[in-house]
Amino acid sequence: MINDGRRAKRGRVFLVLTMLVVAVATAATTALLINITERKEEGRSPYVLLQPVGEDDTDPATWGVNWPSQYDSYLRTAVTTRTRFGGHGGSEAMPAEKIERDPWLKRLFLGYAFSIDYRDRRGHAYMLADQEATERLTKPQSGSCLHCHASIMPLYRELGGGDAMQGFAASHAMSYQEVNAKLHEMDHAHPVSCVDCHTPNTMELRVTRPGFILGIQALAESAAEVPHLPSIQEWRSGDRERPYDPNLDARRSEMRSYVCGQCHVEYYCSSKMPLTFPWGKGLKAEQVEEFWDTTIFPDGTPFLDYVHAETGAPILKAQHPEFELWSQGIHARSGVSCADCHMPYMREGASKVSDHWVRSPLLNINRACQTCHHASEGEMAARVDVIQQRNHDLMQRAAAALMDQLDAIAAAKAAGAGAEQLVPALTLQRKAQWRIDFIAAENSMGFHAPQEAARVLGEAADYARQGQVAAMNWKETGATQ
Amino acid sequence: MSRRGRIHESRTALVLAVLIGAAFGLGAFTFDYAEGTSYLSTDPAACVNCHIMRPQYDAWQKSSHHTVARCVDCHLPASGLAKWIAKADNGYRHSKGFTLQDFPEPIRITPGNAEILQANCLRCHGDLVHDLVAGSTTDRDAIECVHCHRDVGHGEQAGLGGADRGLEEELR
Numbered sequence: 001m002i003n004d005g006r007r008a009k010r011g012r013v014f015l016v017l018t019m020l021v022v023a024v025a026t027a028a029t030t031a032l033l034i035n036i037t038e039r040k041e042e043g044r045s046p047y048v049l050l051q052p053v054g055e056d057d058t059d060p061a062t063w064g065v066n067w068p069s070q071y072d073s074y075l076r077t078a079v080t081t082r083t084r085f086g087g088h089g090g091s092e093a094m095p096a097e098k099i100e101r102d103p104w105l106k107r108l109f110l111g112y113a114f115s116i117d118y119r120d121r122r123g124h125a126y127m128l129a130d131q132e133a134t135e136r137l138t139k140p141q142s143g144s145c146l147h148c149h150a151s152i153m154p155l156y157r158e159l160g161g162g163d164a165m166q167g168f169a170a171s172h173a174m175s176y177q178e179v180n181a182k183l184h185e186m187d188h189a190h191p192v193s194c195v196d197c198h199t200p201n202t203m204e205l206r207v208t209r210p211g212f213i214l215g216i217q218a219l220a221e222s223a224a225e226v227p228h229l230p231s232i233q234e235w236r237s238g239d240r241e242r243p244y245d246p247n248l249d250a251r252r253s254e255m256r257s258y259v260c261g262q263c264h265v266e267y268y269c270s271s272k273m274p275l276t277f278p279w280g281k282g283l284k285a286e287q288v289e290e291f292w293d294t295t296i297f298p299d300g301t302p303f304l305d306y307v308h309a310e311t312g313a314p315i316l317k318a319q320h321p322e323f324e325l326w327s328q329g330i331h332a333r334s335g336v337s338c339a340d341c342h343m344p345y346m347r348e349g350a351s352k353v354s355d356h357w358v359r360s361p362l363l364n365i366n367r368a369c370q371t372c373h374h375a376s377e378g379e380m381a382a383r384v385d386v387i388q389q390r391n392h393d394l395m396q397r398a399a400a401a402l403m404d405q406l407d408a409i410a411a412a413k414a415a416g417a418g419a420e421q422l423v424p425a426l427t428l429q430r431k432a433q434w435r436i437d438f439i440a441a442e443n444s445m446g447f448h449a450p451q452e453a454a455r456v457l458g459e460a461a462d463y464a465r466q467g468q469v470a471a472m473n474w475k476e477t478g479a480t481q
Numbered sequence: 482m483s484r485r486g487r488i489h490e491s492r493t494a495l496v497l498a499v500l501i502g503a504a505f506g507l508g509a510f511t512f513d514y515a516e517g518t519s520y521l522s523t524d525p526a527a528c529v530n531c532h533i534m535r536p537q538y539d540a541w542q543k544s545s546h547h548t549v550a551r552c553v554d555c556h557l558p559a560s561g562l563a564k565w566i567a568k569a570d571n572g573y574r575h576s577k578g579f580t581l582q583d584f585p586e587p588i589r590i591t592p593g594n595a596e597i598l599q600a601n602c603l604r605c606h607g608d609l610v611h612d613l614v615a616g617s618t619t620d621r622d623a624i625e626c627v628h629c630h631r632d633v634g635h636g637e638q639a640g641l642g643g644a645d646r647g648l649e650e651e652l653r
Contacts, residue, residue, distance in 0.1 A: 033507070
């Protein structure tokens with residue numbers, strides 16, 4: 001009896017234990033099964049089209065219904081990021097002033113609105129808000145500026161009676177405030193949006209910005225070497241029956257840079273003529289300079305961005321020639337596009353997503369660099385740091401030379417030098433300043449093409465010193481002109 | 482044993498049989514659904530079951546070796562116990578990593594697997610290069626074939642960024 005009771009008890013314990021073990025095993029297997037199903041599903045359907053989108057859907061939230069991963073990362077462009085040379089200091093509400101940190105920038109821009117307000121960059125999410133808040137708007141600004149600070153295409157179509165190119169051509173003569181008000185009225189006041197780089201529904205990459213389309217056509221028609229853009233070389237060797245069309249001719253890997261090149265470039269953006277990308281003679285600093293030097297405004301006066309308030313030199317202002325400088329670098333030459341480093345692929349389970357949190361690759365070294373470079377993260381960061389530090393030091397040196405030149409011009413003026421006698425010095429100031437600004441305004445601290453950046457800065461320092469000498473010898477040099 | 486005791490015991494056995502049978506059935510279905518048997522084959526398609534290796538697979542198809550070598554020809558020892566140990570080791574690590582999504586990015590070959598790879602280069606090309614790469618599978622400072630010939634197996638760079646680990650991790 002006692003034995004039977006014990007056996008029965010043991011049997012019950014065994015039963016309960018078995019049940020527990022089997023329950024745990026079954027639960028684990030089910031969890032695994034569901035995990036596998038989810039991964040298979042992710043691998044099978046990259047997206048589900050719940051919300052049809054069209055050309056007039058400029059609100060990214062609408063697109064976000066279909067492409068939540070991309071939309072989520074896009075929203076992160078509002079996050080504050082900093083690298084050693086990039087990103088912003090200052091408060092969350094307002095980035096720090098660049099012109100306070102590098103006082104020579106302020107002297108460079110005397111006579112131009114950038115001497116009033118020139119701050120560190122923030123992410124894509126702020127492009128429109130920051131533009132609407134800048135104190136540069138206390139001076140008259142052209143409607144052209146919205147080409148790149150808003151999702152502008154529906155407004156261009158409206159202004160051009162359906163033809164975006166015509167609307168674009170009309171917008172430069174309007175004031176910034178006028179175009180901005182229309183944008184808000186039409187409910188398209190969004191920063192760069194999905195529709196600006198993607199064809200609705202197919203999501204294929206495309207370029208929409210008229211400035212870029214005209215600029216790249218001019219580049220294709222020029223004789224400038226573009227070994228990193230094979231589709232242009234192919235178009236050149238063809239019958240040239242129609243103009244080069246990036247949306248038809250460019251390869252996928254080129255489109256991954258072209259979409260960024262719609263805005264991250266040098267341009268003219270004021271009211272005297274339509275927004276212009278100066279690529280008709282090539283993409284190098286001196287080719288762009290030559291383009292501007294040979295450009296005449298519609299009113300017949302020679303091209304200039306502003307007259308330097310201190311010296312009277314006709315100055316060229318470089319904007320942010322990232323596309324141009326990248327074009328001269330080893331990454332471009334090796335077929336590495338903007339998106340490869342600034343929007344690298346990332347995984348979401350079994351699916352592959354382009355990171356739409358566009359940011360410095362230094363904040364994302366494992367995905368941005370290590371895919372190709374088989375070195376540690378620390379090593380990659382150190383390599384970049386060396387390049388940027390050298391560029392920074394060389395830039396300060398070139399800027400010091402330019403400041404010396406401005407001092408020499410001021411001294412010559414004080415000693416009675418006239419406008420005629422200062423022409424050589426002022427011409428050299430324009431050349432030196434263009435080159436410094438080309439690298440200083442560019443947002444990579446020289447990284448996009450280190451050797452090219454050093455070459456341009458070296459020329460800048462040389463022109464500035466030549467200009468200093470010319471100003472000091474104004475009596476002789478001026479007379480020979 | 483009493484009649485009642487026997488009925489009790491057979492009921493217990495029945496319950497156990499149903500329980501364990503159900504669990505086994507679920508397990509068997511999961512194994513089949515996950516294409517478990519494909520991993521016993523040498524078919525390269527098995528390596529893209531989980532999609533993570535898709536870029537590597539695509540790049541392999543564009544490589545010079547795709548007509549002469551499948552995944553396992555380079556990435557597993559040729560035969561014997563070593564092959565099954567390597568298979569089990571990789572199988573465990575890959576399925577754990579993919580299920581828990583806890584692997585480091587970018588995906589890189591492990592030191593042990595790099596040795597297997599080098600041995601497989603030499604298995605075919607050893608006669609040609611034995612003067613160049615003496616000790617290349619054992620010396621610490623030895624030159625690996627793929628150090629220079631990186632694109633023979635996977636064509637051009639086969640890269641993929643890595644998972645979004647959440648804002649906090651991203652900002653670290």
